[in-house]
Amino acid sequence: MPADLKGVTPGKLPESVLRPVPGGGKLHHRAADAWNAMVAKAKADGLELKPTSSGDLYRSYDSQLAGFKSRYVLEPVVGTSTKSFEGKTWYLKKGMAMMATPGKSNHNLGIAVDVSSAGEAKRLNWLIENVKDFGFSWEVFPSEPWHLRLVTGDNPTPAVIAFTGGASAPVVNLAVAPPVTLGVDPNKALQQALKNKGFYLGEIDGNINTPQTQEAIKAFKVKNGLASDSIVGPKVKELLGLK
Ligand SMILES: [Zn+2]
Missing domain, CATH: 3.30.1380.10 (Muramoyl-pentapeptide Carboxypeptidase; domain 2)
Structure with a gap:
């Protein structure tokens, strides 16, 4: 998740x-x-x-609710499946495909x-x-x-x-994700920027000499048509938004 x-x-x-x-x-x-x-x-x-x-x-919750209520009814239907929602038993209408209850579908998580x-x-x-x-x-x-x-x-x-x-x-949700800590620890900022772009999957520990960080820098450079090494020059910083 x-x-x-x-x-x-x-x-x-x-x-x-x-x-x-x-x-x-x-x-x-x-x-x-x-x-x-x-x-x-x-x-x-x-x-x-x-x-x-x-x-x-x-x-959205509301559209899941509307969809659910178009398929399930409180009036018992013989021989169909049921779902529990808001403390009640709901019956699937004949010929309808099953649908998760509002808030329970993976569609509600996007x-x-x-x-x-x-x-x-x-x-x-x-x-x-x-x-x-x-x-x-x-x-x-x-x-x-x-x-x-x-x-x-x-x-x-x-x-x-x-x-x-x-x-x-990715659009970073600032409510839950730590901001890139520019100026505080440039190594951590570098790891965070690589992570935001999907190249680095490790911890933000500021230790950029680990094989994982080095490989992430290299992969990012290669992907951007730069030299196949892990040297972080001005161009790399610019592409990562580190300036
Ligand atoms: Zn689906």
Whole structure:
């Protein structure tokens, strides 16, 4: 789970962690990066990937509630499944697909997306082959092959990093994330900046001689067309916003 989702109310995410995706709808910035990367790969493979609707990415509490109440009723329905919500038993209407109760769906966290026509053989086979490369999982497979959930938290897969170039810095939620401590400890600021761009996954300890930090600097430089070393020059600082 991305760190900036800790403590948020599902369905009531701050705008700062959400990002609009092409075609409509929003996702958590980590899921948006992964989704956009996967859509691009599919396109390169001659396959179109799109959400079932713009409401099937991030879903606010209110839209989950509206969707839930359009599918579930308090009047008992024989032979269908039930959900407990607000202390009552709700019955699924005949012919309706199941839906999580408001606040309980991964869609309320912005880390799930439903893929249109996921069951078509060609698309299904492509998804089976590729979703893991982008950090998605099918926890409800095979009953809901369209529902993908991001499971890599704040650690994008190599395929996602390759797509974003580490350049699409996540929107940092200042309410929960420490600001880059410029001027306090430049080494920590460097690690934090690399972390924000998805290149560094370790602790912000100010020790930049660790192999992990050195590799992160090198990967960032290579990705930006600079020399394949871990020397932090003015250009690197500029690209990292460290000045
Ligand atoms: Zn779904």
